[in-house]
Amino acid sequence: xxxxxxxxxxxxxxxxxxxxxxxxxxxxxxxxxxxxxxxxxxxxxxxxxxxxxxxxxxxxxxxxxxxxxxxxxxxxxxxxxxxxxxxxxxxxxx
Amino acid sequence: xxxxxxxxxxxxxxxxxxxxxxxxxxxxxxxxxxxxxxxxxxxxxxxxxxxxxxxxxxxxxxxxxxxxxxxxxxxxxxxxxxxxxxxxxxxxxxxxxxxxxxxxxxxxxxxxxxxxxxxxxxxxxxxxxxxxxxxxxxxxxxxxxxxxxxxxxxxxxxxxxxxxxxxxxxxxxxxxxxxxxxxxxxxxxxxxxxxxxxxxxxxxxxxxxxxxxxxxxx
Amino acid sequence: xxxxxxxxxxxxxxxxxxxxxxxxxxxxxxxxxxxxxxxxxxxxxxxxxxxxxxxxxxxxxxxxxxxxxxxxxxxxxxxxxxxxxxxxxxxxxxxxxxxxxxxxxxxxxxxx
Numbered sequence: 001x002x003x004x005x006x007x008x009x010x011x012x013x014x015x016x017x018x019x020x021x022x023x024x025x026x027x028x029x030x031x032x033x034x035x036x037x038x039x040x041x042x043x044x045x046x047x048x049x050x051x052x053x054x055x056x057x058x059x060x061x062x063x064x065x066x067x068x069x070x071x072x073x074x075x076x077x078x079x080x081x082x083x084x085x086x087x088x089x090x091x092x093x094x
Numbered sequence: 095x096x097x098x099x100x101x102x103x104x105x106x107x108x109x110x111x112x113x114x115x116x117x118x119x120x121x122x123x124x125x126x127x128x129x130x131x132x133x134x135x136x137x138x139x140x141x142x143x144x145x146x147x148x149x150x151x152x153x154x155x156x157x158x159x160x161x162x163x164x165x166x167x168x169x170x171x172x173x174x175x176x177x178x179x180x181x182x183x184x185x186x187x188x189x190x191x192x193x194x195x196x197x198x199x200x201x202x203x204x205x206x207x208x209x210x211x212x213x214x215x216x217x218x219x220x221x222x223x224x225x226x227x228x229x230x231x232x233x234x235x236x237x238x239x240x241x242x243x244x245x246x247x248x249x250x251x252x253x254x255x256x257x258x259x260x261x262x263x264x265x266x267x268x269x270x271x272x273x274x275x276x277x278x279x280x281x282x283x284x285x286x287x288x289x290x291x292x293x294x295x296x297x298x299x300x301x302x303x304x305x306x307x308x309x310x311x312x
Numbered sequence: 313x314x315x316x317x318x319x320x321x322x323x324x325x326x327x328x329x330x331x332x333x334x335x336x337x338x339x340x341x342x343x344x345x346x347x348x349x350x351x352x353x354x355x356x357x358x359x360x361x362x363x364x365x366x367x368x369x370x371x372x373x374x375x376x377x378x379x380x381x382x383x384x385x386x387x388x389x390x391x392x393x394x395x396x397x398x399x400x401x402x403x404x405x406x407x408x409x410x411x412x413x414x415x416x417x418x419x420x421x422x423x424x
Contacts (some may be wrong), residue, residue, distance in 0.1 A: 125408070125409070132337055132379075133405075134401055139396070143347075154343045157343060219319075221378070230342075236345070239325055242324040255329070
């Protein structure tokens with residue numbers, strides 16, 4: 001069961017563990033809105049070390065406003081970036 | 095790594111600059127360290143029966159057989175068939191499967207350009223790309239400059255491709271970080287009302303489907 | 313620590329639009345990786361390959377070409393899993409290098 005639904009506002013955990021991570025550095029600590037629930041997928045952080053990637057994690061597409069991602073964003077204020085992020089990297093925005 | 099390989103490696107370090115020029119092919123000079131390693135890996139896997147020479151040959155043929163023509167067929171169908179366009183946006187895998195393109199291990203998300211929104215695709219972490227629809231990615235898609243900059247200054251990057259967008263167009267960047275793959279459905283150019291599906295497909299280039307360019311009427 | 317591969321937002325120069333057609337050796341490692349990852353074999357996942365690339369170290373990552381990184385990583389994972397051994401790999405590379413030298417000598421004498 002997905003924790004978040006399209007439209008929910010979420011925070012990306014501001015965490016910097018070592019290892020194989022598919023959450024880009026530039027988006028950690030930022031907040032965005034769930035664009036869609038992609039489904040359940042094997043966890044790449046486990047697959048990377050030869051394990052089976054279970055338990056599966058819910059994957060979301062999260063939409064971020066570029067001007068909130070980059071302090072000095074100089075292009076259109078409505079520009080966005082959509083990123084696929086696994087459930088364990090997301091927290092509900094207060 | 096053997097001592098010999100280390101020395102070889104060391105020589106390469108001095109011989110090789112940082113711009114990654116196109117790799118010499120096997121016929122043009124002595125094989126590089128990693129060409130030797132790849133050839134050795136292939137031969138060992140075949141000798142051990144892990145893979146067969148025939149499987150490897152067939153897989154390379156499969157790689158050679160994929161090209162942006164497949165993506166262009168999908169776009170042209172979507173431009174001429176509103177029902178297909180709707181299916182493509184709702185369930186990319188099923189829609190491209192109907193045109194003979196199977197994407198068994200990835201989920202296709204088709205993103206549509208409109209008068210207000212322009213989409214562009216990147217993989218900032220590696221080189222995720224809709225290979226089944228577009229073939230192998232171009233060098234720039236895999237290189238540092240595009241991956242670093244297109245998420246932070248997309249308009250400036252598009253300008254380097256000769257693409258100028260209207261000031262009021264919003265750019266939506268899609269960073270392919272996990273199991274989705276993206277294809278941009280570009281806008282059908284004005285003045286193409288009389289063209290058939292095949293003629294339209296010829297207007298749709300690879301770069302239009304990545305989102306760094308837009309199709310032009312002939 | 314920020315991964316060497318994790319490039320989004322970093323400063324960089326203009327995009328180099330020059331392209332090259334992938335050579336046989338590049339498609340060969342691509343094909344080997346696809347076969348090793350398929351349902352029949354399941355000897356490597358894409359994330360194992362990425363982890364191998366990300367572990368190359370910054371110096372090597374920046375210096376190697378795209379498919380050179382793939383080769384280093386896929387070969388490394390096959391060594392880790394015992395599909396091949398270091399000794400086999402070293403001997404086979406030396407054997408192929410000798411064949412390659414002989415090929416170049418033949419080509420050289422053919423020209424003269």
